Amino acid sequence: MITSDQTAVLAGLGTCLPVGEEDNAALSERLDTSDSWIRERTGIAARRIAGPDVSMRDLAVAAGENALKAAGLAEVDAVVVATSTPDRPLPAAGPQVASSLGLGSVPAFDVSAACSGFIYALAVSAGLIGTGLAGDILMVASEKYSRAVDPADRATRVLFGDGAGAAVLRSGRRDERGAVLAVDWGSDGTGRDLIHWPGGQGGYLSMAGKRVYLKAIEHMTSSTLRVLDQCGWAISEVDTFVPHQANMRIIRAVAQQLSLPEDRAVCALERTGNTAGASIPLALAHGQANGTIRAGDRMVLTAFGAGLAWASAALVWPEINTVESEL
Template identity: 50%
Template sequence: MSDGTYTATLTGLGTCLPARTVTNDDLARRLDTSHAWIHSRTGIARRRVADPGTGTAELAAAAGSAALASAGRTSCDLVLVATTTPDRACPATAPRVATAMGLTGTAAFDLSAVCSGFVYGLSVATAMVRAGTCASVLVVGAERYSAIVDPEDRSTAVIFGDGAGAVLVERGGDPAGRGAVLHTELGSDGTGEDLITVPPGERYLRMEGREVYTRAVPAMVGSARRVAEAVGWLPGDIDAFVGHQANLRILEAVAKRLDLPPERVVANIEDVGNTAAASIPLALAWAADRGRLAPGDRVVLTAFGGGLTWGSAALLWPDVRPVHH
């Protein structure tokens, strides 16, 4: 996806995290676990959880509005919502999000690729902008995993959190190419569809953690290498690696296989847990706020999720300031 008439540029970044924080100690009061057990196995110390009356659309609309504000825009041509937790099975969540943002009449649709959803959405947005179909696409990753995680299942209740992150992708760019999405690559393997799933007729997510780890690491490593090679980058050229925040052990294993030093790996999982499709934009905003990303930095994004799905993107970091709602 490296050829096209127009340049697709990331121009805005926004987030929304619920106010309520649930710590590992909070979970230990009702589950057979402890902060030490959770943190040593996942890297997570706390996560955000939405109030029962807050839906995925509300989180998505807040993050989307923040991204538009970050870019200095009030509208866009398309709202794309990547989510595993739509508010309804039908209709899609995205039209409600667009209307909540004051964008009634704007094209809007959902995309389902679980934890790879944001990278898939960024790839779709990039292709549509390059083709001239849209001049601007808002890509939102939004999740309310508290709606599908069994609160009594220690294997999943300690991992997931709620939240939303969004970017605006626009036609054109600055002369230095800052913000340009250079290349994306995607993949899937349906033989692993039962490893991360809400079984038919059931309410809660089920996950085979050990097998997911076994499959995730090589898939993320291979995808990251392919997207870097496509733009002529060696591992040492990558200034920041932003992987899906699934588990700190996975991030560390991927970075080690890519020969990336720890200081080039962005990890905010300790504070927010695994937020699925929202994790990469939330991690980008976290890193930008802390001066970990500078305009022009070479950035690789990589994700792995249910389906199984995976994907990566190579981009040059823009001169952008995140907005948080």
């Protein structure tokens, strides 16, 4: 719970997507699947795939640069990078992203919370700002899941895509639009094997689909209710709901559990797929671009992913700029 009058305020948003796109028809040529099968079960028509010459860090740097442009800033006090698909396990991507952006010797580090990474980074950044350790923070969520999934595994290959989203947070007050009003987060390590990627040990991402589906609905629903309780908001007062873009069935099920009209949920995965930690900032940019998200909207963000880890946050959407690009 956030109790201080001083908190983080959203000041700018940036995204970067790979130019490469793989649609369902292309996948159907190599896998036992079809466009109708994928759309019916996931809502995904295509996903962005970064080429071998585009790294997770490249996407992160481009999104971070765009967020700084959107906020009108050339400097920040810290950089937080959320990723579960780092280019290498050591060193962290944060210092490399900060250096590439010309941000000098600011503190920079990584957060690994899989699909909940953006909101985890938001919680950490709000804490740094609330305690006075930083004024302006650049937080970036960047993923390259195309290197983690088995190209022959229909269950995971159809889901995941690559991309990055970033936000600049500044110090402000709770009564400002864009202020982070409340955060709920949690984890359950007993579910560590439900979504698993051995990474450098070899092998591909594995996921216990049905159990993950049920856990995602359970925790995204309960976390949303807890963050609403912190704000004193009723579900009927939520104008815009921005869930992790895992698949359409999960988004619809969570909205149904919350008794929230489906048209209040932002859905942006049709042409990007599941971009894990980057999915929420990409959804925010999508919603702002098409008018689904409007200044003054009461908004809840929620996510669930490997760990198991989940998180939700509440804010009132501000008038901010968004800068997008492709790489």
